[in-house]
Amino acid sequence: MYLNDCFIDEKALNSANVERWVQEKMPTADAFCRQCLHFMAHFLSPAPTITVQTSGSTGTPKALEVEKARMRASARMTGAYLGLKPGARALLCMPLEHIAGMMVVVRALELGLSLYTVTPCADPFAHAPSKLDFAAITPMQAHCVLQQERSRAVLATCRQIIVGGGFISADLNATLGKLPTQIYHSYGMTETLSHIALHRIDALKPQAPFYPLPHVRLSLDKDGALCIDAPAVAATAVQTNDLATINADGSFVILGRRDNVINSGGIKLIPELIEEKLSAVIKSPVAISARPSARYGEEVVLVSEVPLDAGVLQQAYATLGRYEKPKALIIAPIPRTATQKIDRLRLKQSLSG
Known part of the structure; x- marks a missing residue:
């Protein structure tokens, strides 16, 4: 794979030589690019698991040990669903302390993508390459990108974008849905190693349901909270606090959190x-x-x-x-x-x- 147009030898990269490797191969790399390289080296190490932090949206963040093999499986699921091919140009603009950012890197490693880094900020497209195939951003970032002409133009020429990590307002949905880019709203969490469901954003359908990825099974508990059975990415079923309705075709709508x-x-x-x-x-x-x-x-x-x-x-x-x-x-x-x-x-x- 390539990182910021520099070839990454995955077999040679390790935690002990990252800084020396940067000095020799990428002397102008910024702090976020270096952090990305350190994460790559850590992920490529022989250890079978890696520690990730939950977002803390319902309380104190907690650490989870997850299997790298399942992270790779999640990357393959996304790649197959979206048709991501080796060499596709992907943008990393989300923090590497959380699963969303980590999974962008894992997808690049597993699928052979060319990865470009932009330090996480409100408008990452202001600093991104002009030609991209794939990016993952938050609703807040999407809103800010649309306010700037150059950033909006880059977003509009990107082939596919995933927007995740929060609610998309009707106004934002309408604006995104009018762009030529394939833009998806994603649903997932740390415990499911990012998204397990997507829906294509449509300007005319502000409350469209999510559709689970293949081999993901859903059910509701007695309170109507969603339970996710996704054996490829989670060893046991994940009981969420997200109140939902499940439609006859298997799609679902998130109503809100039980604890809210x-x-x-x-x-x-x-x-x-x-x-x-x-x-x-x-x-x-x-x-x-x-x-x-x-x-x-x-x-x-x-x-x-x-x-x-x-x-x-x-x-x-x-x-x-x-x-x-x-x-x-x-x-x-x-x-x-x-x-x-x-x-x-x-x-x-x-x-x-």
Whole structure:
């Protein structure tokens, strides 16, 4: 494979010689490129497992030992589904501390891709090569890329893009869906070694269901939370906290997380579903959370990082059901995890003081 147009001899690369190898072969490599090389060397070592960190979106991040063979299997599943061929030009612009970034590198190693690195940032396409075949980005990055003419042009000429790690608003879905690029929204987690399901983003279908990759079986527990049986990437079935519905054709829709449910006066409300409705009207970042209430136990509140126009609020609230409407608007920073997901635990704690 190639990294930033430099041939990587996978048999010769090891943790002991990375820095010497960089000095000889890639003297202008930046810190992120060097980190990528260190990860490659670690992954190519004889050890059968590697340690990965969960995102921490529902609490303290935890370390997991995963089998490298299963990471390779995940890479092959993605490659087969998307038709990625040796030599395809792929972009790494996600942190290597988490599974999403790691799997970009593993796909390059396993599928023989030509990998290009851009230090993770809001708009990685500003610094990316002009011709790419594949990239994996977050919704936040997708939003920022679309704001810049050059970046948007690079994105539009990339053959395939996976957007994962969070919710895609109706507005972002509509914009991405109009581009000529094949853009997919992905569903997965650390325990499944990144995505196990995808759906092609369509401007006319903002709430399209995910379709599982081959040999992935799904079920729901008694609470309606998704259980994933994907033997190629996980030794045992993975019980998630994601509330879902499964359609007759095997596709599924994620409603929200079980541990995020707000119980307001006995009515159970899912913040993610409320946010999805609001995103059709409110274009700035907002979050739905709860604060203590003597009357309801918990009451729904809307948190926004910027003031919102009264007319916009009225229009947005008109899309909500009776019990979904926030009791208050709070202007405050929205805490996020290292992977830019809303840190709902910290947010809720900040509203309880």
